[in-house]
Amino acid sequence: MLKEGKVVPLAAAIDRGQRAPLPCLPVLLLQVRDNAALQLRQGLQALFDNADDTLFEMADRATERFDQNLYFEAMRDLRLKRKSIERGFLDTFYEAFSQMGHYDPLVQAANSDLRNPSQLERAVAIDGMVARVLSRDGVALQQLTVRLHYVLERTFDEQRNPLGPAALCGYFLDAGRNLGVGLRVKLVLLKLFERYVLRDIDLLYAQANQLLAAAGAFPELKPAPCRRAEDRRLKARRVAAARASAGVGADTAGRAFMRSLESALAPYRGQIAPRVQAVASAEPISTADLLRLLSHLQHYVPASGEDEDFELGQQLEQLLLRVSVRSGTRRRIACADLDVISLVGLLFAFIEADDNLPQSLRALIMRLHIPVLKVALLDNNLFSRASHPVRRLMNEMAAAAFGWETGNDGLRDSLHLRVERIVQRLLSDFGEDPALFAELLEDFLAFSHDERRRNELLEQRTRDAEEGRARALQARQQVQQALNQRLRGRSLPQVVVQMLVQSWSQVLLMAWLKHGESSSAWQQALATMDSLLASIAPQQHPQRLLQQVPGLLKALRDGLASVALESAATREFFMHLEQLHLRACGASELPAGSAELAEVLVADDVVLAIADESAGLSVGLHDGQAAQLRLVQRLRIGSWVELLDDDEPLRCKLVARVDSNDRLVFANRTGMKVHECTAAGLAQALRRGEARLLDDGLLFERALACVLAGLRQQSAP
Structure with a gap:
């Protein structure tokens, strides 16, 4: 019969936290289990990635404040317990697989008290989900059960199949048992489980059946019919529109802009590939050849955080020397292309040194140096047209990620992963078609719009809470005054x-x-x-x-x-x-x-108990603090401030200014309140260097304006 073993994948062992050794299973079943666990993990990740948006939309549609708070609290609880739910689901799945033939994963569900209305409603929802899966993929599940019975050589039916839809729902409910949400939210999560995990269960069954059949388990069974073809996104119309809007090729304004900078950029030409540029007899390579060299270098851009030395000028020089040796003719870069390389290099040097941006964001954007340079060589409109997709994509990513936290938790959020994915997509797929930037810009705008709307709603809730608190403080003062006038x-x-x-x-x-x-x-x-x-x-x-x-x-x-x-x-x-x-x-x-x-x-003043108002206490002004106070008074709602302390710097945004008790309220990128102070207190922190105001203007525009100002200053007589 099939060979048995005690092979336990390392990742699975880590996830289970070194539990007791599992009973022996055939190696073939271990392969089935691990392949299924991989797909189930991916489905759970997709579920949690989309749960935030779904709950936010429900909160946005809710008319009652209680319902809004319910969904917002569910979002917060789900973020905190996401990893534990994923781990608990896989732990239960591995446990059920190890006990095939001895353990019925549906016993617990069957023993639930259906007299409880909430339990009954949940059971009805699960029955509907299971029925839909069986109607679509019942044949594939039956074949898988028969093959598992053959491999195990013991009595085995669909109810004991750890890959059955009812069993998978049971794992999910068991893993989310400690989730502090009500029945409505649990039903929403079950719907998401059906959409992102059970929807593609036919692929899991097909893979498991194919693996078992190849090992000799009833290979004569006819495979179940494919339910649907692989989903593919058709973007022809969008790409065509992006090409039209990108305006490939330099127009008059772009060429005129570069010509106006020729004299100012001339001193930088000798800094790029000096050994080949200094040879007067060298023949310039075409822009198309230069783009091919850059495309070659693009695939060797080091990842963020790597210490590998990658200087673009040196890399181009080495490639040009190789081209010269192979062709037998000295080659150099044309002056017009050198000017573009120099200008883009100055722009990225500004971005690398711009401490208004989080360090992790700067590291990611710096990896786009070569793709942006290739677009600039193809299309000088990049410098003359503010609506260019490349400029807009860089501006949008910088604006969305301006309040990134510098700790490890900040690097794992969905926004960071989205920006990292965009950067990697450009490095791996971008050739010479700028339409890819337009496509990624459209996707990112859709993503950031939903996130911005969610954050704005949370900011508004913070503002409402602070305004209510300010009114409560003012009311308390009025009541205290009325009581003291009559009692003291x-x-x-x-x-x-x-x-x-x-x-x-x-x-x-x-x-x-x-x-x-x-x-x-x-x-x-x-x-x-x-x-x-x-x-x-x-x-x-x-x-x-x-x-x-x-x-x-x-x-x-x-x-x-x-x-x-x-x-x-x-x-x-x-x-x-x-x-x-x-x-x-x-x-x-x-x-x-x-x-x-x-x-x-009644000898003393009446003082009513209410929430702490220590943040509203006045702070005395010191000499030389008037300038900082004027800066604080000019702060607009939405301005960013970085607060410095012994730990990591805290980036926060001004979301409310309460004039009645002179309080400034700050929130993080997600709209949650993180700090409050008075105007004088913030001015004092600015004077001491414990806080600094951040420039959150458009990234590309700030960089271009600074570079142009520097070039004009250098070329001025």
């Missing part, structure tokens, strides 16, 4: 003071926040408080108090009910108030030993 320095019954400070202050806060300071609700709440204090003072006309008491009691009851004060506490207060009213009319004396009715002196 007076001796009043303790029960009245406690009720006004602890309960009626909430009525005042709600009236101010809901209706404003000039509203009738605020004025009525103040008038009720004044009436209460006047009613407990000794009365010269008791009959007037008796006429006012019913309206006062109704206003007090309505106000306390609006803040949901406990009924027992309300009854106790009104009992004490009745005794105070009787005393005010001279009808009775207060009972002896009643601490609540005893008078206390």
